[in-house]
Amino acid sequence: MEAPALSLARLGRTKVRHRCSFRSAVASRKQRDLRGQDAPVQLDMYLTAVHEAGHAVICYAVGLGCGEIALTAHILSKGAYGGTDGESGSGMKAGNRTGDAFHRGEFNQLLLGNAVLAMAGMAAERKAMIGLGVPPHVAAGASGDRALWNDVAKIYVRQDRRRTKFAFAARVWRIVQDAVDDPRIWQAVLHIARRLFEGLSATTFRKRKAKIRHALPGRAAVATMLRHGVRAGMLQPDLTG
Ligand SMILES: [Zn+2]
Numbered sequence: 224m225e226a227p228a229l230s231l232a233r234l235g236r237t238k239v240r241h242r243c244s245f246r247s248a249v250a251s252r253k254q255r256d257l258r259g260q261d262a263p264v265q266l267d268m269y270l271t272a273v274h275e276a277g278h279a280v281i282c283y284a285v286g287l288g289c290g291e292i293a294l295t296a297h298i299l300s301k302g303a304y305g306g307t308d309g310e311s312g313s314g315m316k317a318g319n320r321t322g323d324a325f326h327r328g329e330f331n332q333l334l335l336g337n338a339v340l341a342m343a344g345m346a347a348e349r350k351a352m353i354g355l356g357v358p359p360h361v362a363a364g365a366s367g368d369r370a371l372w373n374d375v376a377k378i379y380v381r382q383d384r385r386r387t388k389f390a391f392a393a394r395v396w397r398i399v400q401d402a403v404d405d406p407r408i409w410q411a412v413l414h415i416a417r418r419l420f421e422g423l424s425a426t427t428f429r430k431r432k433a434k435i436r437h438a439l440p441g442r443a444a445v446a447t448m449l450r451h452g453v454r455a456g457m458l459q460p461d462l463t464g
Pocket residue numbers: 242243274278341344345365368
């Protein structure tokens with residue numbers, strides 16, 4: 224069903240994009256450059272790359288497309304590391320459909336997909352930490368993720384009084400953890416993360432306050448996913464579960 228022209232026109236101008244902002248434990252750490260001088264900084268940047276790749280691969284797998292994926296490292300004065308932010312988004316058409324679904328306020332497959340992709344960054348990061356033998360911590364700074372998840376959860380509980388956000392969180396987390404355990408998805412996440420991390424850490428370091436951004440075009444990320452067997456829409460979580 225077509226949405227009213229007015230809302231579509233309004234939503235058409237809205238760039239549906241999600242941003243994760245981290246201020247991790249290693250922020251403000253002094254280091255000489257971004258190319259391997261400091262292992263905790265490298266690990267922080269790599270885990271942020273895994274987090275963002277997790278969002279992007281799950282976004283594509285639930286059928287919401289894949290736009291540009293980017294990391295931005297913040298360099299504070301005198302070369303101190305101030306953490307790395309990540310951003311990723313769906314394709315423009317999928318973004319419009321999502322905006323429209325939020326506008327209608329009716330829980331559906333598209334909104335469940337958004338809740339799943341919102342948690343995908345944390346799930347990917349956690350799996351990578353376990354794999355590397357690093358004690359897993361919660362990505363507490365990922366406020367964009369919580370906001371997106373919360374927008375869906377509100378619509379979900381509003382439709383049935385017996386529903387709780389707690390149960391919804393547990394269910395979405397289960398779906399996401401199963402998804403990142405799929406070897407096709409996980410290999411695609413690791414490859415994309417490696418490209419993002421290598422691109423960022425190879426960038427020339429500056430000894431003054433700066434933001435160093437490295438982006439991977441959506442089409443390059445999709446090519447990597449397809450090579451690993453990830454298909455658009457292959458992940459269709461059960462709406463009624
Ligand atoms: Zn995130």
